[in-house]
Amino acid sequence: MKSGRRHGLGRQRGAIVGLVILGGLALMALGAPWLSSRDPIRTAARDALQPPGARFVLGSDQFGRDVASRVLHGARVSLTVGLISVSIAVALGAPLGLVSGYYGGRLDGLIMRVMDVLLAFPGILLALAIVSVLTPGLTNVMIAVGLSAVPTYARLVRASVLSARENLYVEAARALGGRDLGILTRYILPNVVAPLIVTATLGLGTAILSAAALGFLGLGSQPPQPEWGRMLSEGRDYLREAWWISTFPGLGIMLTVLAMNLLGDGLRDVLDPRLQV
């Protein structure tokens, strides 16, 4: 038992590291216009491909734009995209799961079959298909990434509801003549919140990764918007002459996702030990 506790503490340390990184990123995102004096969009041909140094802290890209400034503004884009995508997924998935789990029967069967179909498109393929329908662009990437995560939340919430429904106090509330909506929100929803927070935190990392991947493929944000995935693909052609163009956005994505994963793992240990893999 002793080693188990030490293990748990170690995980919590990870969560703190994650929280610190996220705090830094949030500060960067919020303070981007003040932290960098240079315009992330305006080009200056004679400043092209400057290595990191006194003039450009993280160097400049092929259009003479300040990489540091673009990375800072990119943090804004990535964090926003992550938050909105996960909000879409939770806002659609959670109610579907609640209804499915609480009422059961044919409605449950129908909702879950639809989720099964969505899950038949592996990984980023579903988001790709949705983007192809909606046409490429940052807003549509958020919708696509959000929609493709709906089955995850619907299934998770449904499973939590199914187990919460069996509690004696739910039966008691029903015996006392409680209405469905009241029982759902007062007695069942609190059981769902903990696993939902854990999964949504981990989901933020996944969403940011998917959105950056779509950006890299040229299906997300359109130039000249500073977006990490797109910056990586723009730096691809200058890998030999200017490694800094793609390295710093790449680091940004990795650190953000890492922080979300650390925080999510830590939250899981605190809020919902049963979920542990």
Next chain:
Amino acid sequence: MLIFVARRVLAVMPVLFGVTLAVFSMLFLVPGDPVKMMLAEFVTNPDQVAQMRAQLHLDEPILQQYGRFVGNAVRGDLGTSIRSRRPVATEIAENVGSTAQLALASMAVAIGLGIPLGLVAALGRNSWLDVAAMVVALLGVAMPSFWLGLLLIFAFSLHLGWFPATGGGDLHHLVLPAVTLGMIAAAIIARLTRSSMLEVLGQDYVRTARAKGLAWWGVVVRHALKNALIPIVTIFGLQFGNLLAGAVIVETVFSRPGLGRLVVGGILAKDFPLVQGAVLFVAVAYVLINVLVDVAYAFVDPRIRVA
């Protein structure tokens, strides 16, 4: 066993029905007129638009269109690519080999790296090796494959010149993409192996085997690892799907031919029949691969057949 296989195949039919319906309706969910969108750049003549509509059978009732879509798909006819004017099925057939090769090679990388890493971490629990292995695994999960790919190109092709940066075809071209794609799955497999191994190592039969005086390594491999692998095998199907989808990105990084490049190119060129056909193909392949994994799993572990 035969009943299990039949039941599993039957259970997958509604999913396949739903997948065809979803891919079919993609065309109708596009905002605006799909025909005009496909032709936008070079055709404005209304006669030609009408002709295109008839050619795509878009003037028929929807149910009939869906029936035709599924009927044709079953016979291997996925329509004609707008961009290349060639059958979509031919385009897929030309590219599927490259993607399958990449997915299989990455799977080998994932297993070859992930299981030993997880094993070492579990055996030396809380040692520096464990910490190092888990830090590597954590970074691997958070690493965007397109960045890892660029880093590998930077190190192994631009600087060391060991492997080509782009293209496909032979084994030499396969190494960097396979490592890129496999590394991420390796991190997931390593974490799972570690936790599964730790659970098994605490079991009574492992203690008994060691108490009998069996060699430590023999116990680890014959008694512990064999049982610890069961939950790992279950995620192979899922991971294979992730590898198929990940190939979309990795193929773009390395300019390697394959289904992923086909889909992305199709989206950018608004080549809708191509996107529909390729997405349908990958989804159906993924569903069928999962059935195969389940069947193989039931073959290995008889307990599954009952459940």
